[in-house]
Amino acid sequence: xxxxxxxxxxxxxxxxxKRISLREGAGKVKITVHMGTCGxxxxxxxxxxxxxxxxxxxxxxxxxxxxSGCAGLCSKEPMVTIEYENQxxxxxxxxxxxxxxxxxxxxxxxxxxxxEYALSIGSERIQ
Amino acid sequence: xxxxxxxxxxxxxxACVSNHSLEIKEALEREIKNHNLENEAQVVQTGCNGFCGxxxxxxxxxxxxxxxxxxxxxxxxxxxxxxxxGRPVKKLLYTPPEEKTPIPKLSDIxxxxxxxxxxLRNRGLIDPENIDDYIARGGYKALAKVLTSMTPxxxxxxxxxxxxxxxxxxxxxxxxxxxxxxxAHGDEKYVICxxxxxDPGAFMDRSIIEGDPHSVIEGMIIGAYxxxxxxxxxxxxxxxxxxxxxxxxxxxxxxREYGLLGQNIFDKGFDFDIEIxxxxxxxxxxxxxxxxxxxxxxPGEPRAKYIHTVEKGLWDKPTCLNNVETWANVPQIILxxxxxxxxxxxxxxxxxxxxxxxxxxxxSLAGKVNNTGLVEVPMGITLRDIIFxxxxxxxxxxxxxxxxxxxxxxxxIPESLIDLPVDYEELTKVGSMMGSGGMVVTDEDxxxxxxxxxxxxxxxxxxxxxxxxxxxxxxxxxxxLEKITAGQGTEEDLVLLEELSNAxxxxxxxxxGGSAPNPVLTTLKYFRDEYEAHVKDKKCPxxxxxxxxxxxxxxxxxxxxxxxxxxCKKYCPDGAxxxxxxxxxxxxxxxxxxxxxxxxxxxxNAIYIE
Numbered sequence: 134x135x136x137x138x139x140x141x142x143x144x145x146x147x148x149x150x151k152r153i154s155l156r157e158g159a160g161k162v163k164i165t166v167h168m169g170t171c172g173x174x175x176x177x178x179x180x181x182x183x184x185x186x187x188x189x190x191x192x193x194x195x196x197x198x199x200x201s202g203c204a205g206l207c208s209k210e211p212m213v214t215i216e217y218e219n220q221x222x223x224x225x226x227x228x229x230x231x232x233x234x235x236x237x238x239x240x241x242x243x244x245x246x247x248x249e250y251a252l253s254i255g256s257e258r259i260q
Numbered sequence: 261x262x263x264x265x266x267x268x269x270x271x272x273x274x275a276c277v278s279n280h281s282l283e284i285k286e287a288l289e290r291e292i293k294n295h296n297l298e299n300e301a302q303v304v305q306t307g308c309n310g311f312c313g314x315x316x317x318x319x320x321x322x323x324x325x326x327x328x329x330x331x332x333x334x335x336x337x338x339x340x341x342x343x344x345x346g347r348p349v350k351k352l353l354y355t356p357p358e359e360k361t362p363i364p365k366l367s368d369i370x371x372x373x374x375x376x377x378x379x380l381r382n383r384g385l386i387d388p389e390n391i392d393d394y395i396a397r398g399g400y401k402a403l404a405k406v407l408t409s410m411t412p413x414x415x416x417x418x419x420x421x422x423x424x425x426x427x428x429x430x431x432x433x434x435x436x437x438x439x440x441x442x443x444a445h446g447d448e449k450y451v452i453c454x455x456x457x458x459d460p461g462a463f464m465d466r467s468i469i470e471g472d473p474h475s476v477i478e479g480m481i482i483g484a485y486x487x488x489x490x491x492x493x494x495x496x497x498x499x500x501x502x503x504x505x506x507x508x509x510x511x512x513x514x515x516r517e518y519g520l521l522g523q524n525i526f527d528k529g530f531d532f533d534i535e536i537x538x539x540x541x542x543x544x545x546x547x548x549x550x551x552x553x554x555x556x557x558x559p560g561e562p563r564a565k566y567i568h569t570v571e572k573g574l575w576d577k578p579t580c581l582n583n584v585e586t587w588a589n590v591p592q593i594i595l596x597x598x599x600x601x602x603x604x605x606x607x608x609x610x611x612x613x614x615x616x617x618x619x620x621x622x623x624s625l626a627g628k629v630n631n632t633g634l635v636e637v638p639m640g641i642t643l644r645d646i647i648f649x650x651x652x653x654x655x656x657x658x659x660x661x662x663x664x665x666x667x668x669x670x671x672x673i674p675e676s677l678i679d680l681p682v683d684y685e686e687l688t689k690v691g692s693m694m695g696s697g698g699m700v701v702t703d704e705d706x707x708x709x710x711x712x713x714x715x716x717x718x719x720x721x722x723x724x725x726x727x728x729x730x731x732x733x734x735x736x737x738x739x740x741l742e743k744i745t746a747g748q749g750t751e752e753d754l755v756l757l758e759e760l761s762n763a764x765x766x767x768x769x770x771x772x773g774g775s776a777p778n779p780v781l782t783t784l785k786y787f788r789d790e791y792e793a794h795v796k797d798k799k800c801p802x803x804x805x806x807x808x809x810x811x812x813x814x815x816x817x818x819x820x821x822x823x824x825x826x827x828c829k830k831y832c833p834d835g836a837x838x839x840x841x842x843x844x845x846x847x848x849x850x851x852x853x854x855x856x857x858x859x860x861x862x863x864x865n866a867i868y869i870e
Binding site for chain 1: 300
């Protein structure tokens with residue numbers, strides 16, 4: 134890029150926003166893929182890849198994908214928890230790539246919960 | 261652009277690089293490739309994180325998991341456990357001293373949690389060699405604001421409202437300095453960034469340049485605009501800072517490419533450029549007039565300042581010189597307003613620019629403290645909070661003795677004053693100073709006479725020799741201190757030392773001589789008992805001054821545990837040790853030269869100091 138105009142600052146900022154917001158740990162949506170041994174065995178890896186692909190296809194911003202351990206309900210793996218800005222976290226169970234597409238389109242992009250794949254809304258209380 | 265889900269921020273500040281962080285970075289990249297994660301995880305090098313004592317450091321984002329004291333051999337485990345399975349590697353996390361549970365997140369570690377970041381706001385978050393990263397964090401927005409919607413006078417006024425004062429040592433109000441330079445006659449003026457940081461144990465400026473060079477550049481462009489008639493700026497960096505020079509040059513090149521330096525910036529008809537000038541590493545060149553002489557190619561010696569440098573500075577033109585940290589604060593003040601800056605800190609600067617200490621200050625915490633590193637704290641925080649809450653207290657559970665603030669010519673502040681708020685005036689009142697922000701912590705094992713001698717030896721060696729009080733006076737002071745620590749001091753020496761100190765403070769040409777006696781004066785004031793023990797009892801209470809020690813051998817340990825190993829005898833240069841293998845050894849006090857070699861080499865701690 135050559136000489137900048139003032140508007141270019143925002144353009145640059147926007148284009149690298151994705152990688153910077155990841156560092157700031159601030160996203161609009163946080164997707165937690167549960168990757169305990171149970172989750173990995175049930176295909177959590179493919180579920181995570183599917184989410185990453187969706188982000189790329191939609192060129193979506195402000196979305197953070199993190200991994201965590203077993204959520205405690207091993208028979209329902211692969212599971213993810215989706216935290217949409219200002220909403221209670223939602224746990225989805227027994228996922229596959231098809232379900233991921235639907236969840237991504239409706240919940241991650243538009244904040245609309247997909248009840249048929251959901252296990253529960255909210256989180257356990259931590260003592 | 262790829263959609264990374266993980267970013268691995270490897271600290272590439274000088275301290276971490278010297279502990280092989282770049283090898284760790286390569287190993288991470290290799291291991292990530294081996295596991296086909298290169299489309300998911302990105303490795304980024306950052307500037308100094310500040311927690312240098314815990315380096316090499318890796319922060320895994322977006323969760324902010326903080327890994328410390330890494331080795332190349334740890335990398336495989338991090339990739340396999342954390343990146344693939346999402347389980348942070350516990351044994352590599354930080355555990356506070358005297359606690360058992362590690363703290364995984366950076367933001368929960370007290371060292372980081374208690375800090376307020378303005379000058380260091382981008383540390384660990386951006387790649388210092390990539391201007392786009394700086395722009396994405398709001399960089400050059402302040403410059404855009406200034407050039408589109410503010411007159412030079414309005415910019416100056418904002419700096420005055422902020423109450424910002426010089427971060428390099430003197431604490432001179434920045435707004436007042438800019439205004440004097442602006443009012444000075446001349447249509448060719450200069451701005452200079454003083455990065456000739458030379459204090460032992462201080463690395464604030466280096467870390468800012470290495471971690472966020474554009475913040476300094478942006479500050480200088482804004483300063484040049486406010487002062488007017490400034491087309492050229494210089495940054496004076498010492499050759500001992502090769503990484504800072506490299507990153508600064510990269511930053512200047514990128515800024516030029518984007519047209520942020522050069523002709524007609526943002527098409528607003530404003531021209532300004534910056535060049536680096538490298539210094540040879542003389543401490544005195546941190547003094548403004550000596551620095552300017554050095555840029556002109558003359559010997560780096562200060563001159564008397566009947567005429568200030570804002571009137572006649574570099575090449576006799578009006579020149580505004582500020583420290584790295586001062587410049588780095590400027591863009592944030594413009595973006596967030598002078599009032600916001602003035603809301604942090606002590607006192608009131610609305611009437612009197614010297615009326616308070618505003619904003620934050622970066623300190624480099626060194627010495628006998630658990631968490632050594634770089635910290636940025638609001639003005640007015642107590643020394644106790646810095647040393648015990650952020651610094652994590654004294655190493656090995658020892659007792660705190662004193663803290664030296666302000667670099668080699670700062671004073672020592674004893675435990676009785678540890679609740680003192682950090683503020684320009686308060687520190688001066690007790691005989692020390694804010695200085696550039698060095699903070700050296702000492703514990704019960706330090707001899708204060710020896711510490712004063714150490715720092716005086718530094719300033720003495722760095723004296724340029726132009727004026728007699730500094731050149732001859734500090735030399736004689738050092739002679740007296742050497743005499744005292746060798747056990748030949750008298751009570752008259754203490755009187756002479758004090759007299760000499762005051763004379764040097766009064767009559768030196770520049771601040772180097774003017775402040776060099778501070779460590780001696782403050783230790784004489786707060787630790788007089790230690791001086792008296794040296795001259796009257798011929799004892800060093802901390803056992804540091806070896807000529808005052810009496811070395812003895814504990815016969816029981818020597819024979820029963822050491823079995824008369826004979827090592828001490830081999831090392832004794834004076835032949836003062838009597839004994840043979842498998843028998844008890846003794847020291848002949850008549851022959852003993854008190855070098856302490858036996859004490860150092862004994863593997864059984866059988867030798868003690870009486």
